[in-house]
Amino acid sequence: MPKVWVARGLKKGVLTSRFPADRPTSAEIPESALPPSPTPGADWRAGRKECPTGAIRAEEERVDLGMCIYCRRCSSAGFSFGEGAGQESRALQAGAVADVARATRRAFRRSLHVMMIDVGSCNACNLEVLNLSNPYYDLTRLGITFTNSPKHADALIVVGALNRAMVDVLKRTYESMPEPKMVISVGACAISGGAFTGTEGFVSPVGEAVPVDVVVPGCPPTPIQVLEGLLLATGRMTKATRP
Numbered sequence: 001m002p003k004v005w006v007a008r009g010l011k012k013g014v015l016t017s018r019f020p021a022d023r024p025t026s027a028e029i030p031e032s033a034l035p036p037s038p039t040p041g042a043d044w045r046a047g048r049k050e051c052p053t054g055a056i057r058a059e060e061e062r063v064d065l066g067m068c069i070y071c072r073r074c075s076s077a078g079f080s081f082g083e084g085a086g087q088e089s090r091a092l093q094a095g096a097v098a099d100v101a102r103a104t105r106r107a108f109r110r111s112l113h114v115m116m117i118d119v120g121s122c123n124a125c126n127l128e129v130l131n132l133s134n135p136y137y138d139l140t141r142l143g144i145t146f147t148n149s150p151k152h153a154d155a156l157i158v159v160g161a162l163n164r165a166m167v168d169v170l171k172r173t174y175e176s177m178p179e180p181k182m183v184i185s186v187g188a189c190a191i192s193g194g195a196f197t198g199t200e201g202f203v204s205p206v207g208e209a210v211p212v213d214v215v216v217p218g219c220p221p222t223p224i225q226v227l228e229g230l231l232l233a234t235g236r237m238t239k240a241t242r243p
């Protein structure tokens with residue numbers, strides 16, 4: 001049987017993603033995962049009216065990516081999502097990574113154990129995060145592994161809109177992790193509440209319950225975007241890349 005697998009591997013070649021050695025492909029970060037970017041003629045006020053989450057800050061002429069649910073309603077106001085768009089927004093996305101202490105970065109540079117907790121998601125972010133452990137993304141090749149125990153976790157990935165029942169669970173999970181540790185908020189719901197802001201049961205952005213070090217915007221972000229967040233957090237990348 002092993003011979004069969006070796007023969008198959010030789011025949012098919014390497015199918016695992018080349019990221020981060022190579023830039024992500026357009027299949028890994030498709031157009032639908034690129035954030036909105038204003039075209040030169042964009043109408044910020046019209047965009048604000050269209051935006052269901054208040055992500056478009058017309059007065060400041062900026063898009064708060066932590067609130068954006070990538071619904072594309074603002075396209076009618078001159079916001080673009082296609083090739084050539086999003087360069088500025090991608091830079092913003094990279095800028096959204098908070099300052100992780102240098103000592104913490106150094107500690108996690110080669111080996112990082114990650115635990116994911118769902119505090120009220122629709123399952124979209126969970127699936128994208130867990131995809132990182134499949135053979136295509138093969139997170140372990142980068143020294144990053146998932147764990148189910150907070151006692152073994154260096155980083156906590158939080159997905160979902162924080163609901164009342166999960167506040168204590170989240171806090172206790174965070175407190176159970178050994179130092180040094182970091183928290184990564186993945187997706188609009190965790191970062192800001194997204195589409196669930198103001199709804200019954202929603203408590204607050206995750207950052208108000210536990211200290212958040214890194215945010216990965218998206219609704220949901222792709223596995224590569226989550227991986228970018230992990231690599232940025234550990235100092236193994238310095239800025240987000242584009243397909």
Ligand code: SF4
Binds near residue numbers: 050051054067068072
């Ligand atoms: S894509 Fe949707 S949520 Fe994001 S800025 Fe545009 S209208 Fe707002």
